[in-house]
Amino acid sequence: MTAPSDNDYAPTSRHSLDTVFELLADAQRRAVLQYFTTQDTDVAELTELAAHVHGEINKDSSQQRVQLTLCQIHLPKLAEHGVIEYDQRSQTVRYRGGATVEALLTITMCFETPVR
Template sequence: MTTSNVNQREDTTAGESRGNRRRTNEEQLDAVFEVLADARRRRIIRILRTQDGDTVPVPALAQTLATREPTDPEPDQLVISLRHVHLPKLDATGVIEYTAERSQVRYCGPSLVERLLDQV
């Protein structure tokens, strides 16, 4: 193998590595857009942003959220929706930290989410 072939292989590997990283960033961006596409999740984030990084019990979050929902849902129904749908999705994208066992949630404040929410 000549030196030029070695360099060429290294360049290909570096390019493939950058491509994988780019796909990961694109997948992360898609996941953030997906969670922010839901109005309830945006309201959840806005509520948690006001907590200065403190943890919030899920029932308290549901109570606050109920006052901001357009349909005036029952807080108990919101707790179920939060625990089974919205909080796991937000946690999976790194927007929040959700501890199901303790029923606690904390906003992480990723800069991408901050920038996007400031635009909406």
């Protein structure tokens, strides 16, 4: 089996459809991925992502708390499955998503109701 290319995240690759759904099951991870699909960049600083997630879904927590949760839980999980690259030293994130992730993210966004 050949390794998938950087932007090939099809369920027939080394990741199952179940894994994609697991990654999209958390609102903070969806917000991180949504940031990249709506911006004209595939690289972001951790502080930018934390501000986005805080503004989208975690208004009750501080932005620092959101940033801590991202770097301890959500970014490592996304990186483990190859959806992003997370450099802890420089605190930068590079998006590596793909068509399947983006298609399913779009579908989930259609069903989410914003809490404002």
